[in-house]
Amino acid sequence: MTTVPQQRPTGWRKRDKWWAAAFLGPQVGGLLVFLVFPLGFAVVLSFMQWDGLTEASWVGFDNFRAQFADPEFGHAIWNTAKLGLITVPVGLGLALLIAVALNSVRGKTIYRVVYFLPVVTSSVAVAVMWKSILASGDYGILNNTAHDLFGVTLPDWLNSEQWVMVSVAVVTIWSSLGLNVVIFLAGLQTIPPQLMEAGRIDGASPARLFRSITLPMISPTLFFTMVVSVISSLQAFESVYILANPAHNDGARTIVYQVYDLGFKQFRFGLSSAAALILLVLTVAVTLIQFGAQKRFVHYEE
Incomplete structure (x- = not known):
């Protein structure tokens, strides 16, 4: 050889x-x-006590224990979960319905541009605009209009612990709706017309066509948008920070705000890093659960 x-x-x-x-x-x-x-550096810092000026000291898992024992961190986890439970199913469901409706009309490009405008708008500008709409007192457009026209007193949307996350969820759904609509439209246009025509010939109703053909065919697109939406809800910060006042309203505190509050307002960088790592582990765990569950409802073409 x-x-x-x-x-x-x-x-x-x-x-x-x-x-x-x-x-x-x-x-x-x-x-x-x-x-x-x-x-x-964040991993190492999560096991230390450091304020950025004095010498750091090793504390082991004390930062993690302190976070899980902190009621504010518990509120942050619950508020973040509440935001995700509202924005993900409602936002994706609404975007899918709009995409299905737009898929059968002419001039899709115009509607795409209209729905996509909030996506390319600055999140800060969107939050400021919605804050003027949902604010209470003399500056709240929605509350003042409802009171002047119908004599109805609406809730204090941004200062109430009960309604603040609902308000943030509405703003989040509105600002991300266009992106999800465009993604779903792209997925709908990959469905072969022959499948839909065969279903109509067999006498399937529009609801049956949607359930038996449309949903299975766009299930990879739906899975992608769901993963992205869940991760975005776990990382919510700008809209919450601008719309509400998380420092004085536990109903508006999210995990990312907890990281910001501990690190950049209280200068407790060890606790802040521990909260950030908990968020990282939570994000990875939720994402892995979604990937594990995709076998039940995601159908890929062979």
């Missing part, structure tokens, strides 16, 4: 390696500097 001698890289191949390193270097460097190093 003869062995073929390995050829030494030519000048062009060596040059290709240098070009590859030149293009990959900034990306890898940015990944290390802005992701890997901060994540590793």
